[in-house]
Amino acid sequence: MAGVSVATVSRVINGLPVVSEATCQRVQDAIERLRYVPNSAGRSLVTRRTGTIGLILADITNPFYTEVVRGVELAAGRRGLSVLLYDTAEDSARELKAIELLGSRQVDGVIVCASRLPDDRLALLTKAALPLVFVNRAPTSAAVGTVDVDQETGIRDAVTHLYGLGHRRIAYVGGPPASQVQARRLTAFRAMARQLGLKLPAGYTSNGSPTDGGGREAAHRLLPFPAARRPTAIIAYNDLVAIGIALVAGDLGLTIPDDLSLVGYDDIPFSAFLRPALTTVRQPARELGEQAVAMLVRHLDGSARRRRRLRFAPQLVIRASTTRLNGSATSQGADAGPQRSTPRPLEASSASSQK
Amino acid sequence: MAGVSVATVSRVINGLPVVSEATCQRVQDAIERLRYVPNSAGRSLVTRRTGTIGLILADITNPFYTEVVRGVELAAGRRGLSVLLYDTAEDSARELKAIELLGSRQVDGVIVCASRLPDDRLALLTKAALPLVFVNRAPTSAAVGTVDVDQETGIRDAVTHLYGLGHRRIAYVGGPPASQVQARRLTAFRAMARQLGLKLPAGYTSNGSPTDGGGREAAHRLLPFPAARRPTAIIAYNDLVAIGIALVAGDLGLTIPDDLSLVGYDDIPFSAFLRPALTTVRQPARELGEQAVAMLVRHLDGSARRRRRLRFAPQLVIRASTTRLNGSATSQGADAGPQRSTPRPLEASSASSQK
């Protein structure tokens, strides 16, 4: 060493307050001169901390997840943590590999934001005793914390909004059947339909890929229905699916919202860019990410041992893709449903984003 | 141990071919039973390898970068590598922190995909002797490899396309002045304008944020020009900027492409979803990411010591947002420029995506 010590360097680096002003300076100079950078492997080996958290993501290509990543990155950065990213790309081989890698103590904890990932897959992590925080996922014994959005409220608000606009033939174009989020939304949709006395003919609820492609397929199935059976409004699993539906509707000569009202989910930035701009159920993606990190860190600090659950309310963002049934011009006379459509003054609640 | 050995375990785990069938089995059983997971810190300490690569990104919120990430993730995963993500969020404090963290040997190498990041910032990494691969960035002595897209060709193709459609008043709405990519595109645009004898009045080239917001601002500056001075076509720094411009154009009552032809850059998925669909210069984002990993790995293997540079050709994707000047219906009589607009048969080259 340029100075004259060995363990003292460690103290200086870790800012232990016992070092004298003078030596501290000397060591720092040496560090500077030698361009010394502490080796994190050596450190991890003894501290049993890596300063890194893992993030398992379903599909980084979807702007919703992208925004979650941004939140995680921001919150982690603030705390001096690094983020190891695993985009499973909805591919189960990759899922497995991700989980194996993360299991080998490369990280201090893991945030799981992939609602399709089966619980038993997570078992490996559980066994490694890694702290897990779930995002939009049902808490299990494996989780030290869960951050999610109230899916039921989101669907309820969307249906209520459409119902309030006079729609009675409302379809739900869902996501992957294996997804927990899909399951919750579908159940909520069915319950809501029953409660409002809405009919759900065959095809009015469906599964599919959570992408524009999935939306296209569903639209090709649903929109060619004879006018009297065709839904007058569709709630999509997410904004990507809604975009796919809108595109096919356009190709088929249907005008949104006049011939078809459309509601998305997530409120990705592009929803606002579409013309007509998409009505959608907003999930606070970035906050989800930030709070997941906060929860994980709280656990790592030991400042919170109890299992925690943080639940956000979604927010219905009403834009131009939904309109009153029969209210507009280009209507092809197809929207008058079999049921009386006297729009009731059922308020479309725009739930506050409380935490 | 359940078996009876110690270094043998290491051999089994690393698949060294010297172990006998029997012991191998015994060890594997024990591993299974004990749910043993090797500690990667210990391993890194001796191998001097972490099995992790760092990825510094300008803005993960931009789908272009998102696609680069996807490419990196895929290529890394195939090789059993993990990816440590640093989204600088265009924030220089975060940049610095990212570079410091990466410097501490948490990673075997770094991929830098942030054209705004100043070279001297990278110095820390250079000093740590970390292998660096640049994406869309001028190679420096720091880089062991560079993967980029020929920006000049992209701009040239875009201008040529518009020129061929009869446009003579073409503006370029640029990105951040500090960005290398911006510098290259602007220079190429100017050169091309000179070559074709196009006038570039004040305001016809500008800088701004590489987001829809930047596009909006530029559009508010440019589009209120008197009809005879207003550009008949705009090339935007990227698709996000183009979207911002399109939105403002719509608000101002201008129809795309009839009143204004618009070209984006990147070809993010949403470009195809816009109506009219956006003409844009495609960069092979995913391949950029994949090849960057390949290059880095080649260096880490030692299989390639020489500095490498891989250059992709961009591809002009012609969609509905560009049209022949004066060719269409809704024209407000504003597009007849001062110059004669006899469209010449200058082919819009659609460069093949060779590697």
Place this chain on the structure above:
DNA sequence: TTGAAAGCGCTAACAA
């Protein structure tokens, strides 16, 4: 306030 020394979990060289 500082130094000496042990040991974190692993791999690799050497012996057996």
Place this chain on the structure above:
DNA sequence: TTGTTAGCGCTTTCAA
């Protein structure tokens, strides 16, 4: 084919 052993670079008692 397998066991022994010496570190990898760091933190952390324990003494000085």
